[in-house]
Amino acid sequence: MKTKIEDKATAIENLFEKAENYTKTSVELIKLSAIEKISEAISVLVSHIAIIVLVAFFLFFINIGISLWIGKLIGEYYIGFLIVSFVYLLLGLLIYKYKKKTIENPINELMINTLLKNKIEENEKER
Template sequence: MEPNATTNENLFEKAENYTRTSLELVKLRTVSASADVLSTITSKIAVGAVVAFFTLFLNIGISLWIGKELGEYYYGFFILALFYLIVAVVLHKFQHSLIKTPIGNMVITSILKETKTDLQTEKN
């Protein structure tokens, strides 16, 4: 009975080690995928901030130019405000197809890409 008990204990220890290792691997994959998604979003936010400043100053210049052409500077600001109101309404109407779906797909693709790479590495 002794050799059988020892074999069962070794088998139990190996199963326990495998479970711990698998759990640790899942944790590391989750952290890796989260870090990838977070870094992607952070870089897009940084680029977005620079583009926002560029757009702000461009809009001020366009508003002043339109206002100068129309005779009163505030006319240019009203015209651009109306333009952005129309853009906001269109974005609100199509927010799922223009914003939510592409961002969701980007996050899912990033996570699945990471998982697929890990699975291919495991097989090799």
């Protein structure tokens, strides 16, 4: 027959065991959630990179065509390439001047929205 002290000791052991299991489960859940968010962020990044590469190829060949066309109109092909290069220089300077607004902020927002997607959805459901 068990005494009250033994019953309390068994109850405390069970309580510690349940707390340990809860802690292990919570840590595992946090790990899985982090893995999910990281993999989602990487997949979004990879898909955007793929689109950027395809657009870059498109622009590359279009620019060659435009350069050749301008060069043919002017009479010297190298001048067409110089004109298109100058346009890109101006575009590059504008982007550099406004890089915070045009590049950095949208990328930061994309990453934050991707990583905090579940939090945002939960907040919208609560409203």
